Amino acid sequence: MLSFWEKNSFLKYDVIIIGSGILGLSTACEIKENHPDKSILILERGIFPTGASTKNAGFACFGSLTEILADFKTKGEQKTLELIEKRIKGIEALRKRLGDERIGYINNGGYELIDKNNLDQLHFRGGVNLMLKDIVGEDVFEVRDDLISQFGFNSNRVKSLVYSKYESQIDTGLMMSNLILYAQEMGIRIINGSEVKDFHIKNNKVEVSLLHTVLKENVVFECEKLVLCCNAFTDKLFKDIKVSPGRGQVLATKPLKNLKFKGVFHYDEGFYYFRDYENRVIFGGGRNRDFKKETSHEFDYNFEILDDLREKLEHVILPSEEFEIDYYWTGIMGFTETKEPEIRDIENKVIGAISCNGMGIALSSYLAKEITNKYFS
Ligand SMILES: Cc1cc2nc3c(=O)[nH]c(=O)nc-3n(C[C@H](O)[C@H](O)[C@H](O)COP(=O)(O)OP(=O)(O)OC[C@H]3O[C@@H](n4cnc5c(N)ncnc54)[C@H](O)[C@@H]3O)c2cc1C
Numbered sequence: 146m147l148s149f150w151e152k153n154s155f156l157k158y159d160v161i162i163i164g165s166g167i168l169g170l171s172t173a174c175e176i177k178e179n180h181p182d183k184s185i186l187i188l189e190r191g192i193f194p195t196g197a198s199t200k201n202a203g204f205a206c207f208g209s210l211t212e213i214l215a216d217f218k219t220k221g222e223q224k225t226l227e228l229i230e231k232r233i234k235g236i237e238a239l240r241k242r243l244g245d246e247r248i249g250y251i252n253n254g255g256y257e258l259i260d261k262n263n264l265d266q267l268h269f270r271g272g273v274n275l276m277l278k279d280i281v282g283e284d285v286f287e288v289r290d291d292l293i294s295q296f297g298f299n300s301n302r303v304k305s306l307v308y309s310k311y312e313s314q315i316d317t318g319l320m321m322s323n324l325i326l327y328a329q330e331m332g333i334r335i336i337n338g339s340e341v342k343d344f345h346i347k348n349n350k351v352e353v354s355l356l357h358t359v360l361k362e363n364v365v366f367e368c369e370k371l372v373l374c375c376n377a378f379t380d381k382l383f384k385d386i387k388v389s390p391g392r393g394q395v396l397a398t399k400p401l402k403n404l405k406f407k408g409v410f411h412y413d414e415g416f417y418y419f420r421d422y423e424n425r426v427i428f429g430g431g432r433n434r435d436f437k438k439e440t441s442h443e444f445d446y447n448f449e450i451l452d453d454l455r456e457k458l459e460h461v462i463l464p465s466e467e468f469e470i471d472y473y474w475t476g477i478m479g480f481t482e483t484k485e486p487e488i489r490d491i492e493n494k495v496i497g498a499i500s501c502n503g504m505g506i507a508l509s510s511y512l513a514k515e516i517t518n519k520y521f522s
Contacts, residue, residue, distance in 0.1 A: 147362075156365070158186040162186070163382070166374060166505070169372070176516075188355065196377060196476070197376060202419070202420060203316060205250065206507060208232070210286050212415035215414045222276065226279075230280050239320075247319065251314050253408040255408055258410060267305060270307065273286060286307050286309055288308070297406070303461060313409070353368065376500055377480075391503065392478075394429060395474055401463070404421055419462060431454055455470065479499065481500045481502060
């Protein structure tokens with residue numbers, strides 16, 4: 146049974162946030178920065194964040210050329226450009242909040258590998274540059290085919306290379322652990338190992354219930370406002386919000402003796418992505434090879450996709466290098482039906498802040514501002 150002291154000091158808050166991924170943490174920080182007097186609790190089911198935020202490859206990007214062209218088809222030009230602007234502002238806000246050193250921010254630019262099937266996409270480069278000029282002020286995408294052999298890529302498979310100086314990389318682990326520290330230093334309480342099972346509104350307050358794993362009894366927290374930042378796992382808690390999980394496989398090679406490239410790299414509309422990290426290659430993607438199987442909440446491996454990643458390392462990215470795969474893992478992204486973030490009020494007390502659609506590193510700090518301005522002014 147909870148003690149008198151626990152009931153007095155641990156259960157009541159102004160704001161409770163469910164999920165300590167980058168969106169939950171950024172939202173908590175943004176609210177606290179603007180309203181230092183508010184008491185904020187984050188409830189996280191994992192011993193540390195356990196969704197996408199500690200599992201990605203650490204790209205600080207707003208979209209490659211073919212990814213933007215694909216988004217034009219599904220979202221339309223206006224919506225795509227609005228989203229790009231939000232991603233740019235989000236990265237700026239993350240850098241401002243923690244500083245480049247604490248997120249391991251490095252700007253070595255980004256590149257997209259174009260194979261023979263996508264060569265025709267290059268015709269749209271000028272038009273996309275023109276549209277992006279309104280947002281960034283100058284041309285973004287530049288063709289740098291001269292670098293294909295310098296980087297050691299297989300020129301039979303890589304027919305063109307599109308460069309953007311606006312793409313950068315971060316150290317995902319460093320960023321997330323410093324974001325947690327930053328939040329805690331401001332007085333935001335984070336309780337891990339707390340999987341929320343239910344919430345409801347009672348007497349104009351929100352009650353949030355979970356099982357105390359040691360005492361094996363139900364614990365009920367209470368707050369004025371609840372924010373759901375559970376990403377792919379949201380509809381397990383609240384069925385009205387439709388989010389589809391998308392699993393991403395990532396691997397890291399052992400350090401290479403002679404890694405010839407630095408920067409972040411995209412391939413095939415952003416479905417594949419790789420980067421350098423301390424002479425290793427971190428490489429992920431391939432979800433488009435098996436969408437059905439990868440629409441999963443389980444952190445399992447898909448060995449067919451891992452084999453495909455290995456094949457691309459061997460034959461496209463590192464054709465003349467000896468390499469060994471050191472480690473691999475998976476992360477779960479969340480996708481809404483419109484592929485746009487969904488921030489939505491549920492009964493004026495509960496805010497659903499859902500799904501950065503595989504772009505949360507870039508978007509979260511911006512969305513945190515939107516949530517704070519809209520619901521905590
Ligand atoms: C492989 C991979 C590559 C990616 N590449 C990029 C990229 O290049 N650029 C980019 O910007 N983004 C990228 N992303 C996406 C980015 O990581 C996500 O968009 C972002 O991390 C989402 O943050 P979030 O806080 O919304 O969700 P998550 O990080 O998923 O956090 C949700 C949290 O909620 C917790 N939770 C869920 N249910 C409950 C519950 N009932 N009770 C308590 N806690 C709960 C989970 O444990 C989790 O910690 C990538 C992601 C992956 C997996």
